[in-house]
Amino acid sequence: MRAKANAQQERMTKLLTRAMERAQELPAAIQDEIARLVLAYAGEDRPVYTPSPEEAAELDEAEAAEARGDFATDAEIRAIWAKHGL
Numbered sequence: 330m331r332a333k334a335n336a337q338q339e340r341m342t343k344l345l346t347r348a349m350e351r352a353q354e355l356p357a358a359i360q361d362e363i364a365r366l367v368l369a370y371a372g373e374d375r376p377v378y379t380p381s382p383e384e385a386a387e388l389d390e391a392e393a394a395e396a397r398g399d400f401a402t403d404a405e406i407r408a409i410w411a412k413h414g415l
Contacts, residue, residue, distance in 0.1 A: 341349070352363050365378075380388060394400075401409075 352360055355363070
């Protein structure tokens with residue numbers, strides 16, 4: 330089994346090897362997020378992020394508003410920018 334691990338590390342760059350070693354020290358949830366990102370870059374078709382039910386509902390509403398043509402006016406956008414000092 331050690332020979333297989335060594336063979337895999339020889340195919341990875343030193344930077345990727347270092348990153349994976351550091352990732353092993355992180356909590357499981359963060360390790361899973363890193364794994365999803367790496368798999369997405371490697372071409373696996375799974376989404377990198379899965380929205381919560383609340384986020385999915387907000388996205389559905391935003392898409393419905395877009396389909397209706399319900400967009401903020403220029404004045405509303407300027408008011409938001411002004412509110413945040415932009």
